[in-house]
Amino acid sequence: MKRLFIHHPLFRLLSPVFSGVIVYLLIILFSNDVGQLQEQFLGEDLYVCIGLSYVIQEVSRLLIVLFKKLPIYKSNITTIVLQVLFSIALTIGLVTMSISLYYKYIVGFSVTSDDLFMFNSVFSVISIIYILLYLSHLYLYKMNSDKLKLEEQIKQHIEEDFYEFKKGINPELLFESFEALLVLTQNSQDKADDFIDYLATIYRYLLSSREKQLVSVLEELKVLSEFEKLMNSLPYRSVHIQQKITSDFLVVPGSLLSIIEKIVKETIVSKDIHLLITLSEEETHVVLNYEYQDKIQTRFNIDQFEEIIHVYEIYSTLKIDLKETETERSLYIPKLLTKP
Known part of the structure; x- marks a missing residue:
């Protein structure tokens, strides 16, 4: 939390000077002794x-810190009232003692009850104003903090929605598929129809699973079969996804599809390269x-x-891991909740 203004060294140093001058002027005004102001201001x-x-403001500041560290009252109104009452009581005690000693040892006579009442009244008002300034600034700070948190949440939601949109609609795959479709429509209408079915199945799955947190791995494997057919319909692509998964468990929707799509995308495109991807399972x-x-x-x-790594960390303590040799690459993806 950012430090409030009452704790700033400059405020603590300069504020008592201004408030002290104001108190001095008010006391002279109440005493009907304006002529003293012209004779001896300093x-x-x-x-x-x-x-x-200075003493009153420092005591009020320490009292604020004390109440902040000891939140023993549930009601904010009760805390504020008690804080004001304690501050006024301490102010009256300090002012009474200080003014009595000043009059007795410096001025040379005892202070009257009217003078004590006047000093205590003015300094009590100063103490209350000090606390109200703190509370108003604290309230304003909390309001601004809440607004910033709300804006941060809105920003995060927008980023998450944009990520979901990117996850659901891959423009590179879409445009590459459209280019291949233009060629197929000229050469083979049957292959073009099948190609559209493959593409529609993949994007229907991606869009329908955007609202789901987890899906069965069997659903993901079915879409991977359609993805394999789609890739093999593209020019100079030879992809085979060998599935050796027998159990049923949960995965993040589109995670296996996104990873395999990235593998295909970053593999050299050639009619002589046959890409074999094996999906197996461990415990x-x-x-x-x-x-x-x-x-x-x-x-x-x-x-x-x-x-994808961030999402898997939410559901599992196990992490996605990558191991490589000179020729092979193995990617380990955690199994999530096992389906009954």
């Missing part, structure tokens, strides 16, 4: 008022294994799946 009385203002992980031939400019990296 007198002992002024310094006493400034000194008392706690799904293992995605393939012989990699990465493009020079876009080498596969696990950091590319930062969003």
Whole structure:
């Protein structure tokens, strides 16, 4: 939390000077002794008022800190009332003692009850104003903090929605598919119809699963079969996804599809390269294994799946891991809740 203005050294140093001068002027006004102001403005009385203002404000500040560290009252109104009452009581005690000693040892006679009432009244008002200034600034700070938190939440929701949109609509795959579709419509109408079915199945799954937190791995595997057919319909693509998963568990929707799509995208495109991706399972992980031939400019990296890694960390203590040899790459993806 940012430090409030009452704790700032400059405010603590300069504020008692201004409030002390104001107290001094008010006391002279109440005493009907304006002529003293012309004769001796910078007198002992002024310094006493400034000194008392400093003591009163520091005591009020320490009282605020004490009440903040000891939140023993549930009601905010009760806390404020007690804080004001304690501050007034301490102010009256300090002012009474200080003014009595000043009159007895400096002025040379005892202070009257009227003078004590006047000093205590003015300094009590100063103490109350000090606390009200603090409370108003604290309230304003909380309001601004709440607004900033709300704006941050709105920003986060927008970013999450945008990520969901990007996850559901992959423009690169979409445009590449449209280009292939233009060629197929000229050469083979039957293949074009099948191609549209593959593409529609994939995007129907992505859009329908945007509202789901987890899906069955069997649903994901069905879509991967359609994705394999779609990739093999593109020019110079030869992709085979070998599925060796027998159990049923949950995965983040679109996670396996996104990873395999990234693998296909960053593998060298050639009619002579046959990309075999094997999906198997261990006790706690799904293992995605393939012989990699990465493009020079876009080498596969696990950091590319930062969003997927973050989502899996929410549901599992296990992490997505990547292991490589000279020819093969294995990606370990945690299994989530096992379905009954």
